[in-house]
Amino acid sequence: MIEVEVHQQLRAFLRQQGESCWPHHLTMARLVARALRLGRSSLIQTGAPSGYHGRYRISYLLPALMWTEGVVLVVPAAVQSRLLKVDIPRLQQWISTTKPIQVGDRWPSSSFQGLLITTPEAWLSDRLQHSGHIPDHIPTLVDGIDDLEAWVQNQLTAKVMPNHWDALMRACPTQVDLIRDVRIYLTRSLFQHPENPYNCYRLEDQEQDALFDLWRVFQGKDLLDQLPEVWQAFWEQFSCSPHLLWARLDRAQGKFSLNCRPLELADQLDLMWQLQPVILIGGAVELDTQATVYRQRLGLGDMTCVKFAPDRQQESIQLYVPDRLPFPNTPEFQPAMMLEIRHLLMISAERPGLTVLLVDDTPLKAQVASVLAAEYGSRVQMERTCLDDNGILVSGWQFWQNHQAVFPAPQLLVMATLPIPSLENPLVAGRVAAYKKNRQDWFRLYLLPEALSTLQRAIAPVRETQGVVALLDNRVNHRSYGQQVLEALSPMARLSYVDTSLFPHMDYR
Numbered sequence: 001m002i003e004v005e006v007h008q009q010l011r012a013f014l015r016q017q018g019e020s021c022w023p024h025h026l027t028m029a030r031l032v033a034r035a036l037r038l039g040r041s042s043l044i045q046t047g048a049p050s051g052y053h054g055r056y057r058i059s060y061l062l063p064a065l066m067w068t069e070g071v072v073l074v075v076p077a078a079v080q081s082r083l084l085k086v087d088i089p090r091l092q093q094w095i096s097t098t099k100p101i102q103v104g105d106r107w108p109s110s111s112f113q114g115l116l117i118t119t120p121e122a123w124l125s126d127r128l129q130h131s132g133h134i135p136d137h138i139p140t141l142v143d144g145i146d147d148l149e150a151w152v153q154n155q156l157t158a159k160v161m162p163n164h165w166d167a168l169m170r171a172c173p174t175q176v177d178l179i180r181d182v183r184i185y186l187t188r189s190l191f192q193h194p195e196n197p198y199n200c201y202r203l204e205d206q207e208q209d210a211l212f213d214l215w216r217v218f219q220g221k222d223l224l225d226q227l228p229e230v231w232q233a234f235w236e237q238f239s240c241s242p243h244l245l246w247a248r249l250d251r252a253q254g255k256f257s258l259n260c261r262p263l264e265l266a267d268q269l270d271l272m273w274q275l276q277p278v279i280l281i282g283g284a285v286e287l288d289t290q291a292t293v294y295r296q297r298l299g300l301g302d303m304t305c306v307k308f309a310p311d312r313q314q315e316s317i318q319l320y321v322p323d324r325l326p327f328p329n330t331p332e333f334q335p336a337m338m339l340e341i342r343h344l345l346m347i348s349a350e351r352p353g354l355t356v357l358l359v360d361d362t363p364l365k366a367q368v369a370s371v372l373a374a375e376y377g378s379r380v381q382m383e384r385t386c387l388d389d390n391g392i393l394v395s396g397w398q399f400w401q402n403h404q405a406v407f408p409a410p411q412l413l414v415m416a417t418l419p420i421p422s423l424e425n426p427l428v429a430g431r432v433a434a435y436k437k438n439r440q441d442w443f444r445l446y447l448l449p450e451a452l453s454t455l456q457r458a459i460a461p462v463r464e465t466q467g468v469v470a471l472l473d474n475r476v477n478h479r480s481y482g483q484q485v486l487e488a489l490s491p492m493a494r495l496s497y498v499d500t501s502l503f504p505h506m507d508y509r
Helices: 002-017 025-038 055-066 077-095 120-129 145-156 164-171 173-190 205-220 229-238 266-274 292-297 333-348 362-379 397-406 426-437 442-458 460-465 482-489
Strands: 042-045 071-074 101-103 115-118 140-143 158-160 200-202 243-250 255-262 278-282 304-307 317-320 355-358 380-382 392-395 412-415 468-471 492-495
Touching: 002 025, 002 055, 002 077, 025 042, 025 055, 025 278, 025 304, 055 077, 055 140, 055 278, 071 120, 077 101, 077 115, 120 140, 120 145, 120 266, 140 145, 145 255, 145 266, 145 278, 158 229, 164 173, 164 229, 173 205, 173 243, 173 255, 200 426, 205 229, 205 243, 229 243, 229 255, 243 426, 292 442, 317 482, 333 355, 333 362, 333 412, 333 468, 355 397, 362 380, 362 392, 392 397, 397 442, 412 442, 426 442, 442 460, 442 482, 468 482, 482 492
Parallel strands: 042 278, 042 304, 071 115, 071 140, 101 115, 140 278, 317 468, 317 492, 355 392, 355 412, 380 392, 412 468
Antiparallel strands: 158 255, 200 243, 243 255
């Protein structure tokens, strides 16, 4: 069987290369080989967030190369370069395979029995639009499913940009006055919304009614088929229920764009998963091994689910969660937080190394950066990738998630609050409203899983050096979900205090 062959080849390869830094290579390789042989869908959580390092990737590449039939590999473009230049050539040389490999957005030919490497955008576009560029039933490996929901949302979002209104008027010259009136009304109404840090706004009922009246005119006059493709896609999403409709404003230019996507992804994806067996690989999409909530949100049915834990000896962090701090939603929190940050910076100052402060509140983030810059000078940078060796990076969660791979592993990572999505974000509020309407537990099914996934991805670099993570959110100590937060941060050694002895013994890279 292919499982036995893959196990023997990978074990010999690891011994020859001296690659034993990830303990689950052989188990994962056998799981992937078995899934290919049986044509059964699987979900594998590697315990190592996909965007940070790819030590586990040879565990699925080897079975894919040894499998005698065609395989599709879906990975982000940034990962493809590493696979094509480093990982795949090494494995090909080891097993002496002549399996053809192509990169592109479509299956080369009906006789192709090789490995097609494509991007999530290309693969999802083909599957959701039924383009037929990739035949059905071909086993498909998808790496990086920590971001799968965001990929799908982006694919299903219909966007109307400012210039598309002019195209609409050209396509429907008999309705120019109506189109212009709706555009003027929306511009005036949307720009009356108070500014928010996200610069986007859910459309209110009257604003949606104006669009609905426009759509009804096009439908009544049989004009929908002659509209530009952008507008056809927008009206298709707009006419589906439930949907999330929002505008993004460019206040400097006085323009807005419209965005519309379905609220429920499961119904949209149910058929897609039936087209082929899929092997979904990510870091830590959920605490539950079966990833029940994750699979429900994405419409994934019965499948083999496996979750690997981080190595307790090599990847444990040192976690400091001070008690008796004010809660984040109180006026006393900010001064108490700054005292803790100053104390931690002073203790870690004797050892050169990167310090990262994660503060997601936009005004508070700027204030923290300004106060610390007055004390530490140019060492402090806010959301920049060019830092000194002992730099202090003040960042939001999204910036750190997008760029952490370019930084050295931090000696100290300080998280001001838990990364629970803010209800002040109109897109978050829209999804929460849908959960409430269906009488579902919106915190357990949406906000908490999002926060735990973000946490695990944020601390991944610190596990490399078994460094210090400080979480200044006292809700961990006093809320019922605190234990789940601690479980997400495991393996870890809980600290009651931090002193200089924690830093000199760390291996910095």
